[in-house]
Amino acid sequence: MHHHTLTRFRLTGAALIVLLSALLLVSTAAGLAPQATPTGTSVLASSYTPPATPPVVPIPPRVDLLEDADHIVNILVIGSDTTGETPGRTDTLILVSINREAGSVAMWHVPRDLFVYIPDYTMERINVAFEVGYYRGYPGGGYGLLKETFLYNFGIEVDFYAHVNFYSFQRLVEELGGLVISVDCAIQDWRLQDGADPTLGDSYELFTLPVGRHRLTPDLALWYVRSRFSSNDLDRGRRQMDVLRAMWLQARELGLLSQVTELWPALTEAVTTDMTMVDALELVPLALSLDPGDVARYGGREGVHFRRTFTPGDGRDVLLPNRDALLPLLRDFLTPPTSNRVQRQGATVEVVDAAWYGLGFDVVAADRLAWEGFRVTPTGPGGEVRRELTVIYDYTGWSKGNPVTDLQAILRVDDAHVIRQPDPNRAVDFRVEIGTAYNTCIYTALPNAPPPDPPELP
Incomplete structure (x- = not known):
């Protein structure tokens, strides 16, 4: 294959990995007739072989199926901790659910240390299920056992999967010209210095990636999605x-979502998936038009949805699912957007960067708000406005159902910094001026490390 073709393949491959993983679109939203949910390769076993030795914690009962609707399709995104051909552990598991009727997409990050029953094996961390299925010759291999593990423990049938490893991920980032991303919570961890010997301890430096808009190299992008030093696995899933x-x-901005038919054979050499080209083609229209606010994300919290414990005897640090809280979360994940989210989608918000750091705080905040369903327009620097604390202007005059309280909660703005100026002729419903103290960290927070002071205003 010529180099030019390889480059085009890898670029489109990057787009399609996300198409297959994070933003798969429903046929009805694309103007196509709805189809039945595809039959996956899950082995719907009625019973399993008991473990050879008693598990360290009792095996919980099977979860009843949470949904059985033809208009819901679930895709599992898998990332392995390998660079070669060995299966490795699946340290990234993100389930994507598409509701064809509602035209909605949701993502759920599954913690790698979640301690669950792996059918026909024993109680174990979920990130070893793929490896167990691969080496034990489970029907459908590692993918078959992963699907059955999700069905047993969460009551969710996985219809498709998309699988990449570390090497594939870095190549995709390289061919994209670097990963452009909003970092809304500073992160710190040890990082190999450029050109240094990875076998030497002094080759590593403590590196901080500050809040802001960044273009990450392949190595730095992999560091970003793997780091846990100043955070944890739940925060890593958010990233x-x-x-x-x-x-x-x-x-999408690079115009790379229109070459599916030509490049599909080459794509499947790098991305392992049980989707067909026809499946992918049905997903392209919405991926071209979908607003970021149409995509929801779910994680879960330690102490609420998961309970940290040490396994008896061998003392492994794991997370046990708290089904009383986790299953309702998963039901929300599988259902159309809530009324609150729909209400947010009806509000218009403009965000300006009043921090004067030149780090794109307006785009960072806009990306954060989009996760909660807001339609947001970042407008760049705020002219002569400089702020330390973020300020929200409310032009709506709404009393009931005003999403300004949601804006406050997400951006951590108190009532004193909400300015209400009802305007029936308003161009937008809300204006947000982001200050230097911007911080929306969910799990952990490092102090913002600002660049040099901004220039004096004329």
Whole structure:
């Protein structure tokens, strides 16, 4: 294959990985007739072989199927901790659910340390299910056992999968020209210095990626999706979902979503998936028109949806699902957008960068708000306005159902910094001026490390 063709393939491959993983579109939204949910390769076993030795914690009962609707399609995005051909552990598991009737998309990050029953095996971390299925010759291989594991523990039938490893991910980022992403929570971890010997301890430096808009190299992008030093696995899952969305947006901006038919054979050499080219072609129209606010993300919280514990005997640090809280979360994940989210989608918001750091805080905040369903327009620097604390202007005059309270909660703005100026002739419903103290971290927070002081105003 000629180099030019390879480059075009890898670029389109980056777009389609996200198409297959984060932003798959429903046929009805694309103007096509709805189809029945495809039959996956899950082995719907009625019973399983008991473990050879008693598991360290009791095996929970099977979860009843949470949905059985033809208009819902679930796709599992898999990332392995390998660079070669060995199966490795699936340290990235993100389930994408598409509701054909509602035209909605949602993502759920599954913690790698979630301790679940792996059918025909034992209680174990979910990230080893693929490896167990691969080496044990489970029907459907590693993918078959992963699908059955999701069905047993979460009551969710997986219809398709898309699988990449570290090497594939870095190549895709390279051919995209770097990953352009909004970092809304500073992250710090040890990182190999450029050109240094990875076997030497002094080859690593403590590196901080600050809040802002960044273009990440392949190595830095992989560092970003793997890091846990200053955060945890749940926060890492949030970043991984950010990366999926960022790759989709970047590929769309570069015009890379129109070459599916030509490049599909080459794509499937790098991305392992059980989707067909016909399946992918049905997904292209919405991927071209979908607003970021149409995509929701779900994670879960330790102490609420998951309980950290140490396994008896061997003392492994794992997360046990709290089904009383997790299953309602998954039902929300599988259903159309809530009324609150629909209400947010009806509001218009403009965001300006009043921090004067030159780091694109307006785009960072807009991307954060889009996750909650807001339709947001970043407008760049705020002219002569400089702020330390973020300010929200409310032009609506709405009393009931005013989403300004949601804006406040997401951006952490108190009532004193909400300015109400009802305007029946308004161009937008809300104006947000982002200050230097911007911080919307969900799990952990490092102090913002600002660049040099901005220039004096004329």
